[in-house]
Amino acid sequence: MQTWLITGGAGFIGCNFVRLVLNETAAHVVIFDKLTYAGSLDNLGEVLADDRVTFIAGDIADPAAVEASFRGHRPSAVVNFAAESHVDRSIDGPRNFVMTNTVGAFELLDASRRFIASGSDADKRAFRFLHVSTDEVYGALGASGSFSETTPYAPNSPYAATKAGADQLVRAYHATYGLPTLITNCSNNYGPFQFPEKLMPLTILNMVEAKPIPIYGDGLYIRDWLHVEDHGRAILAALSGGRPGEKYNIGGDNELTNLALVERIADAVESLLPAAGNDAMRRAGKKSYHELNVHVPDRLGHDRRYAVDARKIKTELGWSPRTEFTNGLRETVRWYLENRPWVEAVQTKAQYERERLGLDAGKSRA
Numbered sequence: 001m002q003t004w005l006i007t008g009g010a011g012f013i014g015c016n017f018v019r020l021v022l023n024e025t026a027a028h029v030v031i032f033d034k035l036t037y038a039g040s041l042d043n044l045g046e047v048l049a050d051d052r053v054t055f056i057a058g059d060i061a062d063p064a065a066v067e068a069s070f071r072g073h074r075p076s077a078v079v080n081f082a083a084e085s086h087v088d089r090s091i092d093g094p095r096n097f098v099m100t101n102t103v104g105a106f107e108l109l110d111a112s113r114r115f116i117a118s119g120s121d122a123d124k125r126a127f128r129f130l131h132v133s134t135d136e137v138y139g140a141l142g143a144s145g146s147f148s149e150t151t152p153y154a155p156n157s158p159y160a161a162t163k164a165g166a167d168q169l170v171r172a173y174h175a176t177y178g179l180p181t182l183i184t185n186c187s188n189n190y191g192p193f194q195f196p197e198k199l200m201p202l203t204i205l206n207m208v209e210a211k212p213i214p215i216y217g218d219g220l221y222i223r224d225w226l227h228v229e230d231h232g233r234a235i236l237a238a239l240s241g242g243r244p245g246e247k248y249n250i251g252g253d254n255e256l257t258n259l260a261l262v263e264r265i266a267d268a269v270e271s272l273l274p275a276a277g278n279d280a281m282r283r284a285g286k287k288s289y290h291e292l293n294v295h296v297p298d299r300l301g302h303d304r305r306y307a308v309d310a311r312k313i314k315t316e317l318g319w320s321p322r323t324e325f326t327n328g329l330r331e332t333v334r335w336y337l338e339n340r341p342w343v344e345a346v347q348t349k350a351q352y353e354r355e356r357l358g359l360d361a362g363k364s365r366a
Contacts, residue, residue: 001026001027001028002025002026002027002028002076002077003027003028003029003030003073003074003075003076003077004021004027004028004029004030004075004076004077004078004079005030005032005069005070005073005075005077005078005079006018006021006029006030006031006032006079006081007032007033007060007078007079007080007081007082007104007108008032008033008039008060008080008081008082008083009029009031009032009033009044009081010031010033010035010039010040010041010043010044010055011033011038011039011043011081011082011083012038012043012189012191012193012194012195012228013081013132013189013228013231013232014031014033014039014081014082015043015044015047015193016191016192016193016228016229016231016232017079017081017231017232017235018031018044018047018053019047020229020232020233020236021236022047022050022052022053024236025236027052027077028052028053028054029050029052029053029054030053030054030055030056030069030073030075031044031047031053031054031055031056032056032058032060032066032069032082033055033056033057033058033082034057034058034059034060034082034100035057036084037195037346037349037350037352038085038086038195038197038350039082040345040346040349041055042342042345042346042349043193043346054073056069059100059104060080060082060100060104060105060107060108061099061100061103061104061107062107063107063110063111066107066108066111067111067114070111070112070114070115074115075115076123076126076127076128077127077128077129077130077239078108078112078128078129078130079130079132079235079239080105080108080129080130080131080132081132082100082104083100083101083132083163084096084097084100084101084159084162085134085159086159086197086198086357087136087157087159087160087299087358088197088299088356088357088358089159089197089357089358090157090158090159090162091157091158091299091300091301091357091358091359092357092358092359094158094162097158097159097162098158098162100162101159101162101163101165101166102162102165102166102169104166105131105165105166105169105170106166106169108129109129109169109170109173109179109181110173112127112129112173112179113173113177113179115127116179116180124180125180127180128180128181128182128239128242128244129170129173129179129180129181129182130181130182130183130184130235130238130239130242131166131167131170131181131182131183131184132184132186132235133163133166133167133183133184133185133186134160134163134185134186135147135185135186135187135224135249135251135306135308136155136156136157136159136160136163136303136306137153137155137160137163137164137167137185138151138152138153138154138155138185138306139153139154139155139156139160139303140154140156140303140304140305140306141304141305141306141307142304142305143305145307146251146307146308146309147185147249147306147307147308147309148249148309148312149185149246149247149248149249149312153167153168156301156303157301157303167183167185167247170183171183171245171247174244174245175245180244180245181244181245182238182239182242182244182245182246182247182248183246183247183248184234184235184238184247184248184249184250185247185248185249185250185308186226186231186234186249186250186251186308187223187224187225187226187250187251187252187306187307187308188223188224188225188226188306189225189226189227189228189231190225190226190227190228190328190329190332191227191228191229191328191332191335192228192332192335192336192339193342194228195346195350195352196343196346196347196352196354197352197354197357199258199261199262200261200265200332201336201343202214202354203261203262203265204265204269204332204333204336204337205336205343205354206292206354207265207266207269207289207292208269208273208278208280208336208337209280210278210280210281210283210284210286210292211292211354212292212293212294213262213292213293213294214294214296214356215258215259215262215293215294215295215296216258216295216296216297216298216299216302217295217297217298217299217302218259218295219257219258219259219262219293219295220257220258220259221257221258221302221303221304221305222255222256222257222258222304222305222306222307223255223256223258223261223305223306224251224252224253224254224255224306224307224308225252225254225256225261225325226250226251226252226254226321227252227321227322227323227325227328229322229323230250230252230321230322230323231250233319233322234248234250234313234317234319235250237313237317237318237319238313238317241316241317241318242316242317243316248310248312248313248316248317249308249309249310249312249313250308250310250313250319251307251308251309251310251321252308252321252323252325253310253321254325255305255307259293262293263290264326264329265329265333266288266289266290266292268326268329268330268333269289269333270288270289271330272330272333272334272337273337275287275288275289296356297359299358300358
């Protein structure tokens with residue numbers, strides 16, 4: 001039986017991937033997670049009861065903890081989801097992003113290098129190190145074009161810069177040491193278990209409570225939206241068929257402005273919880289969720305547009321997104337409406353009240 005070390009497996013994308021692995025493979029899963037505000041045991045629930053799952057509380061930037069996980073479990077693959085990922089938080093406090101996203105990736109790579117050096121030739125050939133990255137490493141696009149795997153890196157936020165640094169280390173460990181690495185660069189994910197600081201869950205939950213929906217700047221920033229399960233299937237495809245040393249872009253073919261996305265969310269919420277029957281909306285004197293939009297000062301260094309060219313993974317590995325966006329969005333809204341205890345639990349533990357972040361750059365020293 002294969003053993004996969006999945007770092008960040010208690011986070012949003014990681015916990016969804018763990019469920020996919022358990023449902024569609026025979027692999028044993030070792031979840032390695034620091035359990036920060038966005039990585040929570042509440043995200044794993046029934047997963048922890050599966051006898052194929054082992055959980056380790058640890059920091060990927062801690063070399064001793066990483067080394068112990070390799071010695072104790074001898075993984076045949078490492079899938080690195082572990083990351084600080086909220087751009088606004090990286091503006092307020094970039095240090096944590098450097099330590100987890102870049103230093104942590106280095107510790108995993110170096111432990112992997114030592115691990116395969118001590119194994120058999122067959123183990124070395126079978127081993128894979130897959131690093132999960134972002135389209136934000138490429139910077140910003142104009143009105144046309146899309147990011148390909150050969151687009152030069154031009155990160156514009158501390159978050160993107162730390163992910164770009166990790167990508168370059170992954171590339172270097174393949175070129176220098178022959179470590180069988182893979183890099184995936186994905187567009188914006190959506191789906192269940194996403195921490196409420198991100199645009200989609202924050203908008204859904206604020207609508208339910210008739211709270212203002214913050215629209216950064218003019219709201220015309222464009223992102224490509226990918227369902228988290230489609231992302232997970234792309235990673236499975238890369239693990240099984242990807243060529244070591246290669247990178248694969250993963251996109252959902254769903255480009256929307258932030259303003260258009262919020263309007264689509266409002267329509268989905270209305271279909272499941274009509275504003276006329278929402279006590280919070282009545283108390284606020286609002287008749288439509290569309291009335292809640294409020295334009296706020298823009299994010300520092302805000303990239304205007306991202307778009308992902310995913311032809312390589314489609315052509316080489318036969319992957320394509322399965323989730324039609326309208327259906328995926330509606331089911332995501334339904335999940336948040338039906339899982340309010342989860343929302344309250346993760347927000348309470350994180351001491352987060354959906355406040356605006358990324359405004360304290362001049363004061364931060366973290």
